[in-house]
Amino acid sequence: MESLGSIISYVVIALAIVICSILAVTTRKILRAATYLLFALFATAAVYFKLDYEFLGGVQIAVYAGGIVVLVVFAILLTPHPGDNSERLASRSRRLGLLAGLAAFAAGAYSLVTRCELLAKAPEMSNPDMDTIGTALLGTGNGQYLLPFEAVSVLLLACIIGGVVVARKR
Amino acid sequence: MELNALYYLIPSLIMFACGVYGFITRRNMIAMLISLELMLNSVDMNFVVFNRFLFPNQMEGMFFTLFAIAIAAAETALAIAIVVNVYRANNDIDVRDICKMKF
């Protein structure tokens, strides 16, 4: 039996996720959409914290909420008429979008619901400490991620170069 | 009431579905990127939830999420660069106008 506080916090987080997501894709003001995204990301971070992945929650707030959303906002400001209303959607396009979203949801939900392990009781939470995380990030053994770490650095470098190329005037 | 994995997964899926909906309906390319972030974020959450509820003894899901955040950042950065570039060239960020090449 969960504690009441846990349930309440869960309800709040879940509602925040759902509502912010919906608003983020339905609002016609682009800056508001960015803001709702930010809240949705915060709510996600809250889930991480709630599930005892504190490091991850931190990263989520720092990189995602802090970095990406800021990037998006900059982009919005660089492109025309920030905050303007976008055009009203054609109903056909909305129907198609709705169909796609619902289909994706239905397929996913059906797959998840039919898997009984997911209904099991929540296990004991244990927060991985920084030592373990650090070792795993730079180790070569099973469950350790030195190679992806190095690889992602190459990826980031490539994206930097790509970004530079794209952004350069000439 | 027991908070099992589904309680977390379903909101995550809703987030994903919203992302899909937004990606398909929004005409502003930046709004599309926002939708994309929702989708990626939902994926991250899935990993974390699976890791926590089903395989609590290891950290694969968590690390995947960690790297996925990095990848998402890279993706977004590059995508935004391109969007801005297209805007500069075209003075328009409505994705429906970018369809000269077809059939």
Add this chain to the structure above:
Amino acid sequence: METSAILILAIPLLMFLFLGLAGKYLPHKWAGILGTCGMGVTMVLAYTVAFEYFFSGNSFFINEAGDRLQHVVFNHDWLNFYDKLTIRLGFLLDPISAMMLVVITTISFMVHLYSNGYMRDHHGVWETGFQRFYAFLSLFSFSMLGLVVATNIFQMYIFWELVGASSYLLIGFYYTKPSAVSASKKAFIVTRFADLGFLIGILVLSFYVGLYSEGNITDAFTFTSLTSVPVDGLTDTFSVSEGTAQVIRDLFQNSAAPMFMGASVLTWALVLIFMGGMGKSAMMPLHIWLPDAMEGPTPVSALIHAATMVVAGVYLVARLFPLYLMAPAALDIITVVGAITALYAAMVACAQIDIKRVLAFSTISQIAFMMVSLGVTRLDHSVALGHEVHEGLGYMASMFHLFTHAMFKALLFLGAGALIHAIGSNDYTAMHGLRKYMPITHITFLIGCLAIAGIIPFAGFFSKDEILTACFGHSTVWAIWMAVVAGLTAFYMFRLYFLIFWWKEHKVHDEHHAPHDQPWTMTLPLVILAVVSIFAGFVPFGSLVTWNGHPITGSGFLTNLENLNWSVAALSLIIAIVGIMVAMKMYKKENELPAKMRNALPRLWDWCHHRFYWDELYMFITHRIIFGLVCRPIAWFDRHIIDGTMDAFAAVTNKVSYAIRGFQSGNVHMYVWCYLAGAVLLAVITMICVL
């Protein structure tokens, strides 16, 4: 002997090749002389061979009982199908082939000689393609000789086709003339159609024989194996035997499928083979090509379409006669076909204007006589008007008539050629009263007419008399029928004769030379053939040519007279004379009688004149039905349905390609939507299928 035999075939063939390939570079005259000499040598050789066969008394050719034997001079494998089915090329010497050798070489030589004169105009200018003409004549002679000496049925078929082809080439000799071209085409196609039956007949016959036979029947194609037994102690020598034919009949009867559609398979096979004969010998209803074939040069008509090739059908039946004896139904069919054809052709001949057409129908009619004669032959003893008839008399009569007919019909054709050459037209309307201008032609033509009408002592009398006797021996109805035809024969021949040489005086226009007899190259053959036509009737055929080699008469010069069945002879003579009289009455002097007759029976005249509209019927069948209802629809079907389907595949592909281009709309939303739809559908469908 073998050398002569080979040479008989080789000389004409080489002559053909030489004249065909090098003729262009030879002077016309030399080509003619060369061809004629070649044929002359062949003739001499053929005579020696025939003479040796008939009169040397060699044990290869005649046994002690006086029966004439079949001797295979040489026989080489040509194409092997099965153990018992091998085509061989050989040289079979027996009474009929020896007789045919004589006929063919004689007529051929006469025609070769004659053509030297005929194939150039009055100013001595050679006909275009003169060398080609001689080459084709040689080719024809070669093929015809090969046909008659065939040792097996397939060799016969081979040369059968070859004579057809050479006939085609010769009919179409004047190839710039559309009528000649279409006549040659018609001749070839009609006979080809008949050959189809021949071929299938051969196939049926050889299948049964090849499958079931044993013992003496070593080869299903070879004549000697089908109709004869080997003579003990002599290689390559056989004697015709009813027994072998009976074995084959039994073999058909004991086979797994002896009957087909109510008749025995043997009958079917023989009737089909006879169909080939019908084509070549222009029996109804396959006769239509022969009158048109008169488009060819007249010597060709004399050689091919009167004397030799057209009797190939008769020869074919005679060749397989022991087998036909085993299938009386087939013989009955032959009789009926022959009789109807004979009457039909005779009637039509009465109403023709073109003299060559008259002769052509006369030929058809006479060949029909030979057919009927074969058809009525049975081995049981019978009686004709009180006299006993020899077994197999019809066969002998048929061959006899073949022989005499060849002579006098060639004579008539060559005479007609002389007339045409002199007048420049085929119609008797352009002739009339030529007797004074062309005496030799006149006399020889008259001899020919008398011979064909069957006036004693001309050749036709004897042979026709034997035929009628044979008919009486079998069936009085057919005998009377044939007698009527004989009367008609006399009538139309003398109608022709009077219309050409009498009727009214010939008017010569000032600017023209008067018609006159032709150079010696043309008259000499006429004279020779006339002489032969007078005396050929006295050849003792009964002792020379019989169905099984067993002589039925003596061999003296007057045998034929002695053995005459006088009651039949009297009947036929009376009928012939009546026919001649009527003709004389109607046509000797210009008068109104013919016109009156025509007006009295307009329908009959029209039908006869238009040959009972057979040509029109064939035209209808070929053009309207074969071309109009088969070929054209098939061609249309091919272009539009079959080919259309193939094109439709391409068109549909293109259409589909165009129809689905909307997916590639250029809109990223659409792309993504399709992407997601694809992924979800993939999952959903698999879930539905798997779970």
Add this chain to the structure above:
Amino acid sequence: MDYSQFLFMKQEIALLVVFLLVFFYDTFASKKALNALSGITCVLFGIYTVASFLPCVTGANATAFSGMYETSPIIAMIKNVLNVGVLIVLIQSVNWANNESTSVRRGEFYELLLVTLFGMYLMISARHFLLFIIGLESASLPLAAMVAFDKKRYESHEASIKYILTAVFSSAILMMGLSFVYGLSGSLYFSQVGGAIAAASSPMLICALAFVIAGVGFKLSLVPFHLWTADVYQGAPTPVTSYLSVISKGSAAFAFLVIMVQCFSAVYAQAWEWMLYALIILTITVGNLFAIRQRNMKRFLAFSSVSQAGYIMLGIIAMNAMGLAAMVYYILVYVFSNLAAFGVIQAIENNTGKVDMDDYRGLSKTNPKLSFAMMLAMFSLAGIPPFAGFFSKFFIFTSAINQGSIAIYVLVLIALINTIISLYYYLLVVKAMYISDEKPAIETFKSSFTDRLGLIVTVAGIILLGVVSVVYNHILTLAEHSSLF
């Protein structure tokens, strides 16, 4: 912490060394010296390509990082195949890279190219989904920048935005699929995933499979995940298009095979065999149907490459060494054939700026050698003997039928019937060049040394790769000894 494991990654490291050398040269060399950059890159990469064929590089079967990374001779082989392709692309792009508008960015072009190649290496060698995703992203994200290289052409911008949007969407879907895989198996190591996924299939597994296939199918441009292909190929600069069409596709195909074989082979017959059939039929057919109508050569080849991807997929069906070898060989031949075609297109585009099929009319009269090379490329793509394409098609069909069911016969029959449609449109090009009687639209010109070099190499490959059986025999032997199955 055994860092010596990096030594297993000889090719990756060597490639990074090349990358760094190019990077530093580009960064620090004087402006004048920069003109030599193209040549230097080609030479460096050429040396690396040749060296990587050495046995000491191809080495033996080995795994590193606790099974996160795997190398084996056949894996080294596919990388070598890609290397050869990249080398040809590099040679062919020299002219383009040195022209006025691109020369300012050519250093970045080479760097991005090499990094994406590195990403593909990772895709191929990865035995862990995280590494795989990183490889996939580094193989596709920088490509977006490369697609946007022609700043003066509008199409280039349009192509890049279409590419990046669909690419990120697809990677989101792929990652969703991976999260399901993780949820099912609790691991991201291929070997452990393969072990954990029992034969029984659940909706979640099917969903995961569909999403993973869609994600990788995007790179392979399988229908219906292919819609970006045509626009991007058309809009991108031609060297990038040729790179996209062969190298990127080849690596994705191999990675796809590895994933399916190692992770999901247990549920092959139950779950994804039919998915694969459906996708193959769709891919081949739709690709062909679209290709029929195309007039732009690059767009035309885009659809042609879509249908070729379908044929490549046939190599997976057999799930054995023969199929693997046939696939690698197919990719090799495809590299040569397609690059020959793109080589001609590039030569013509660089000299005249024309890329329409209609402009190719009568080309054989003005530029016989170019048209000859183009014709051989078309024949090879269409699978006409004695050119290499015939052999690769034959082998891939043979390997597919090895599976033996009636369904596979039907599938192969459909594929074969599609080869007729493909023959039709390939012949259209030949027809334009050789048969059309109209006045040639393209003047005679002399193509540059590098263009010619590239064409000579590719044409030689087209002619020799098939008939000379050593190549295929070698690949098959390597495949036999691989530990994939």
Add this chain to the structure above:
Amino acid sequence: MLFDNILIYFVLIPMLMLAGVALCRNIKQIRAVAVVGSTALIALSVYLVADFLKAPVETAVDGMYHYSSWKWFTAQGLNINLTVGVDGVSVAMLLLSSIILFTGSFASWTIAQPKAFFLWLILLSIGVFGFFITIDLFAMFMFYEVALIPMYLLIGVWGSGNKNYSAMKLTLMLMGGSAFLMLGLIGIYYHSSADGHYTWNLLEIARNNAISTGWQYFLFPMTFVGFGVLGAMFPFHTWSPDGHASAPTAVSMLHAGVLMKLGGYGCFRVAMYLMPEAANDLAWIFLILTGISVVYGAFSACVQTDLKYINAYSSVSHCGLVLFAILMLNTTAMTGAVMQMLSHGLMTALFFALIGMIYGRTHTRDITKMGGMMKIMPYLAVCYVIAGMASLGLPGLSGFVAEMTIFVGSFQQGMADYLAGGGSLRLVFTIIACCSIVITAVYILRVVGKLLFGPVQDKHHLELTDATWWERLSTATLIVCVAAIGCFPNFFEHLIRGTFNPELFRAIAMNF
């Protein structure tokens, strides 16, 4: 060693010719290379025939002489060898091909763009020769396709009329056939052995005899139709009229003369040889189709007005007869089929050569617009008549012996079937096929009558010239060959019959 085997030279010589032509600078050199090369090929094939006739039986492997096998793609699982070997039929076909190539070179003496033309032509002939010498399914298929594709360019570039359409249609339809074929061949491979050691080698497959009847029912139609398309089997023949009509002379000659034979050859060499049960059980389907081909082609030919169309439909009919006879599964009929291949090859090449020569002069192929050619160009006209006579089966020329052998064999088989209670299908269709000899006569004589005889239709034609020496050489060679077969059939029959020995050819043995 590769070069120890004489057969390899059939491919090697054309390859050298290819190289030679590529190096040539002017048309004279090209002609020289073509003539020398094709003469060498004729010499080689004549030598092969002589050698074949006196070769002791022991040297043959399952009836195949000069048998050799070299490894090619032989890594595990894909046992592809290059295996060569010839029997009487292949020898005859090689002879035919080299003769046609020789005459074809002369027929294209003055062709435009000679270099490219001869390159493609020789490439085509490599395919043809390769196909006939190999007995390995893969190699056969490869050479088969090699022979097909040059047609596209040869017709497209050097053709006339609606050449784009025709070339495309021909290529696509033939390739469509080969798509089925490929599937069939691969299927055969995977059932070639019971123990998993699969092989592409024809002889080994036949020896293993491992293809189950059920699979044969599937694979037999695939291979038969695949080859049958090239053999112009109804209803897959429509490429033939258009293709032939548009093709240049030498290409028509080679295509109708040799290439279409690949179809018939493949049908018995692969489909019937390897799958006897299916060949026996399914023959009826194809008998009906080919039987239809025979009369259908002939009837269609009757109303065409384009010379090449007439001849193309005639080829449909004659080639239909080839397949028809093969399906009789009877030694004699099959021997006849091969003789018909030879005969039709030579005769139709002669036809196309003549049509090309006439067309080259008159610039029309419409028979209603021509006439009296006998007067204008007697040599060509005479040759045409001879070709026509050969086609309608005049004894002494090749058509007769071939057709008669077929008819006799088929009829025997048909009657045997009928008597054994096996139905009368074969019998009925044999008789229907026999009817084609009449229809053939109709259309041949129609053409001869309209084209060669009769009055001259167009005054301008009177100025035309007769054949040149190279044209004479080309046609005379063919006529001599046609006559040689027609006059000495036993020689060829002897050559061919061995292949259809029931001991070697199981399908025949099973049929008895």
